[in-house]
Amino acid sequence: MTQYMISIYEREADYATMTPEGWQSVVDAHSAFAKAVGDLGGTIVGGGVLQATTTATSIRSGEVTDGPFVEAKEAFGGFYIVEARDLDHAIEIAKLTPAQFGGVEIRPVLDVSTASGR
Template sequence: MTQYAVLIFETETGTEPPPEVMAAHQELPARIAERGGRIVAGLALEPSTTATVVRDGLITDGPFIESKEMLAGVFVIEARDLDHAMELAGLTPVLKGGVEVRPLAGFFTDPS
């Protein structure tokens, strides 16, 4: 199985997601497993106002780019192929935004 990053982009509202969205995220590993995939890892990010950027040796507070949607979290999934990864990524609960799927290059491997 190939690993893919599922990048979750959301419009920041300054409020916590509704309980039903959080519940849907909690159920996501089981829903993906039912379809033959697996979540390897999943992380939510703090709001973009907490971001710090390092570019060309300069440190700047705030998000990297100006956008209506900010990177809100990432899952690493295992899927048979890109079509399967897209199907699984489509299960991701998103309020106002979308997901981006990218194959992982695999520079580092876990020795365990």
């Protein structure tokens, strides 16, 4: 199986005003997603939720600055690493990823132990 990263991009501001019940619905949606991945024959091998972009530190040409690198409507908020049979299977899984305030991007993870260039 190949590993794919599902990157979640959403509008952070929508989470700032979320009620505790709203937050619980997000948690429940991700729990349901994790179950669905297994039901589809995939495996979640890693992932994480990022803190707000206001906590970011960026480095460019050796210069360190507080805050995110770029301004955008949607911010990189979290990710899953999944194992899937092929790209079609990974897309089927990624379509189920909760991202009510944005969307997701899926990319194969490069196996550097077998890679010889790109």
